[in-house]
Amino acid sequence: DSGVTQTPKHLITATGQRVTLRCSPRSGDLSVYWYQQSLDQGLQFLIQYYNGEERAKGNILERFSAQQFPDLHSELNLSSLELGDSALYFCASSPGGTGHGYTFGSGTRLTVV
Amino acid sequence: QKEVEQDPGPLSVPEGAIVSLNCTYSNSAFQYFMWYRQYSRKGPELLMYTYSSGNKEDGRFTAQVDKSSKYISLFIRDSQPSDSATYLCAPQGPLSFGAGTTVTVRA
Numbered sequence: 681d682s683g684v685t686q687t688p689k690h691l692i693t694a695t696g697q698r699v700t701l702r703c704s705p706r707s708g709d710l711s712v713y714w715y716q717q718s719l720d721q722g723l724q725f726l727i728q729y730y731n732g733e734e735r736a737k738g739n740i741l742e743r744f745s746a747q748q749f750p751d752l753h754s755e756l757n758l759s760s761l762e763l764g765d766s767a768l769y770f771c772a773s774s775p776g777g778t779g780h781g782y783t784f785g786s787g788t789r790l791t792v793v
Numbered sequence: 794q795k796e797v798e799q800d801p802g803p804l805s806v807p808e809g810a811i812v813s814l815n816c817t818y819s820n821s822a823f824q825y826f827m828w829y830r831q832y833s834r835k836g837p838e839l840l841m842y843t844y845s846s847g848n849k850e851d852g853r854f855t856a857q858v859d860k861s862s863k864y865i866s867l868f869i870r871d872s873q874p875s876d877s878a879t880y881l882c883a884p885q886g887p888l889s890f891g892a893g894t895t896v897t898v899r900a
Contacts (some may be wrong), residue, residue: 682836713887722892723837723881738888749847772887781827782887784836 683707684785692791698759699757701788705752705773712754713734713774713782714746718767729754730776761792796820799882799891807899812869816882816891819863824860825885828867830878831893837881841867872898 684707693699705712714726725738729748740746743761748754758765768789772782799816814828824845829837841856842889843849843865849856857866865884869876877898882891 682838684836715890723890725888725890728887736887768834780841781842782883784829784838786836787834789834 681784682783684771684773684783685707686785686788688788689786690789690791693761695761695763695792697761697792698757699761699790700755701758701769701771701790703754703767703771703773705754705771706783708775709773709783710776712748712752712758713752713772713773714740715770715772716767716776717770717787718764721767723770726756731792732788758790763792765792766792795891797882797884797891799802800855800894801892802894803897804894805897805899806872808872808874810898812867812876812896812898813896814867814869814880814882814894814896816861816865816884818884818889820884821860823860823884823889825884826856826865827885828854828856829881829883829890831881832878840880853898869896872896874898874900884894 685704697775710731726740728736768787772784774780826843828841830840831837846860853870855868879893879895
């Protein structure tokens with residue numbers, strides 16, 4: 681157990697629907713990162729939050745949004761889902777600042793049918 | 794130019810061989826260099842963490858950083874079937890994961 685908790689582990693939904701993925705960071709970590717990993721693809725950085733504030737943005741689609749709550753858990757919202765959104769979505773956390781490795785959760789496997 | 798370029802692989806080696814994995818990066822400001830291991834579709838786990846240029850050894854794993862050429866390497870000695878995984882290089886920063894090299898160690 682890495683200490684980063686992601687729920688749900690699996691999600692199957694239909695095109696056009698909206699889903700919410702949840703991430704609880706490791707105790708004491710202030711930064712949360714979201715990544716998308718499609719089949720046979722590398723980790724694509726989506727967005728970072730630090731202590732409730734958006735810190736960095738990657739290739740996140742406008743249909744996707746995220747937030748980090750006062751208790752530091754984070755949610756990634758995916759709307760108007762398309763078949764191509766089927767992927768593994770990972771959350772990682774770190775204490776914040778530079779020079780820290782990121783601890784990953786076990787991911788949410790999203791299947792859009 | 795991508796910020797991080799990683800040898801795509803895949804690599805298949807016999808048990809006991811030395812595995813050599815390489816990445817290049819473009820941002821000369823990077824100072825912290827990490828290697829992650831990802832077993833099939835599981836969450837990546839931090840394997841090695843190196844600061845600045847030089848070598849770092851941890852058991853069968855050695856990480857090398859050459860900042861002058863912006864080149865980082867990971868060596869796995871006496872490779873085992875349990876080392877079969879995808880290895881991701883990660884120079885400092887959440888954007889900078891390499892695409893990963895899949896390694897298979899044949900028993």
